[in-house]
Amino acid sequence: MNFQQIKDKDSSDRLAHKRDEFHLPSGRIYLNGNSLGPLPRSAKLRAREIVERQWGEDLVASWNTHGWIDLPFTAGEKIAALIGAGPEQVLCCDSISINLFKLLAVCLQLQTGRRVVLSQEDNFPTDLYAAHGLQQLLGENRCELKAVGADQLQQCLTEEVAVLFLTHVNFRSGKLHDMQGLTRQAHEQGILVVWDLAHSAGVLPLELDAWGVDFAVGCGYKFLNGGPGAPAFIYANRKHHDNFEQPLRGWMGHASPFDFDPGWEPAGGIAQFLTGTPSILSLATLDAALDVFDDIALGDVRQKSTELSSLFLALVESRAELQDLVLESPRDAAQRGSQLAFSHPQSYAICRALNAEGVIADFRSPDLLRVGFSPLILTYEDIWRSVEILAKVVGEESYKAGEFNRRLKVT
């Protein structure tokens, strides 16, 4: 694709108007929306409103008058519309790690006589840690984490497995699992499935209800743009609602929280997954951020996402300076999420040098340069420019300056 063709793509981009709904820093190209989504203007306004008018002026009455008490559900319904979930099956609360603990415990409760929780070795580590913690608490006779290579997953779907839990899009490579197919295969063996949608929600069309998914968790601060550490979400298919009690009980998950009853009686349906008082500033900001999805189709988002990543890849592979970057993501765009990963011995320094030039990318240990594509804010020209800058940084070896090799605390 030549430069004029790239300009033409931007001219005909059906999502181009979305960029104006975000507050974006000038002079930078942000290829890290898969780590922390950018700031929607709706979220900026809501954050001021929540702090300065609702908390500042209306104080505790805001729980009623401004619907704070309903926010886990109102934000949840907005996410439900993005993941193919019917009403009253999604809510926002806590973190992925906490929510996964709840769900794995629920699955073991639903699966009497089975104790294996199956995942893959290169799942996002916090998902494995949540299972480690449950195993340590319950003992291996009640919970045994089995983490295998991705190529061994199918043969491990046996009758001893209680639950299969996987992240849909691999956090390093972006490789996609076949959610529908794996869910069906697991169900054939009586296995429940929990999907982590951290890198999927908001950028990939999903049909959780139609695919019969049992449970899911997901992240509020990546492609949903809810702000740093925004609450996670939890999906529980309606078919299970009457059959479990999740273990992390708290007053917000009680049937009548304001009766202050010392006896436990869980709220019905999805609501019992609430535990303590939600962080309203973070939750309301996420709720407002979700409004950017109101008037767009996820099919369009997915199409632009694959075009952006394919363009980036083609441009990288067309540059002689970049021949040492090794693609670690599926070459077929249909097999990957909205990101690309390249390995290079100097990827940490390259990443920092890129950032210094205004192209915000990500490093992932040990040697990956990871670039994410947020279709709502990126132009096709951004992709062209970012590869130009990458070629300059690598071609001129500017990344070899000592300042770029000094490790930061978070990378």
Add this chain to the structure above:
Amino acid sequence: MNFQQIKDKDSSDRLAHKRDEFHLPSGRIYLNGNSLGPLPRSAKLRAREIVERQWGEDLVASWNTHGWIDLPFTAGEKIAALIGAGPEQVLCCDSISINLFKLLAVCLQLQTGRRVVLSQEDNFPTDLYAAHGLQQLLGENRCELKAVGADQLQQCLTEEVAVLFLTHVNFRSGKLHDMQGLTRQAHEQGILVVWDLAHSAGVLPLELDAWGVDFAVGCGYKFLNGGPGAPAFIYANRKHHDNFEQPLRGWMGHASPFDFDPGWEPAGGIAQFLTGTPSILSLATLDAALDVFDDIALGDVRQKSTELSSLFLALVESRAELQDLVLESPRDAAQRGSQLAFSHPQSYAICRALNAEGVIADFRSPDLLRVGFSPLILTYEDIWRSVEILAKVVGEESYKAGEFNRRLKVT
């Protein structure tokens, strides 16, 4: 105390200047800071800064450049200074319910052979629910919740008890437990103690280290003024740090989160209590709110608190119109926290009528009118005016209007 004496008290109030550090709605007297603390100006500024400059402009780099990654600890150290805790023993994360689950599980792990978790029936319900949930998950042969009347607590401190967990200030009556004495008595029987400081932190001088307390949790949004649903805090006495692993594992509690190691290795010390990614907007706002405590002594806060509540009580008891309000809090100010509760058959309607007159008080089921005293924002004259208005509402029976009897969702 006559009106001139009340004015004199305000003139000589050493904390009077603190009121200007808060954004307060005009024309209202806020007697509900024990439910949701008011908005400190420092928090308002920080919320804008976090959203609009840090997230909006600096995006993901803010984890390093603006210290987001350290916020659970920086906010924790500010709270440590308020509760008599030396460094590296307090951090801010999650909710009280979640943190209590972690701590009760840790206590059972530390106490091999003991399975009873002891509390009192009228502990704040979410504390009991957390224990209910742990009991359901582990089974009664490993965890048995025993909730008894407050008058039976001491006789129940026996060698079968693993952990005593209590809320320092009763959420209804404000009655104080003798934290130091009960901790000592529990330790004599080899029992660990976990204190919930929800209504204590920021308004009562505490000496957790000196009293040998094992663990504690507390609330960020009451007297610490951190905003609605601000993260809770967790205290773990250094003496236990090397001896446990908490069960709610997540990447933020790993020794090296950014190595993305599939194997679990807990961070040392207090840091292992972190689980998932913290809600930065809520956490940073709490961190800023804590700065109002920089230049004041909690002894002064406690003295003003007891003077305010004693003045309120004396004025109520001096009014013939208010003789049907029955005090449900300790008469001795030294025996109560920073609140008073009165029972009355019409307390719900009285509370709503009071709110309509600009005096923001709280109702607690079934029949309690609860008033809280935030010494940093209230004047002695506020107390005098609020009792005048209460006497008018009750004396004129204006609360009998139907609008005040219609129940709101949250009360």
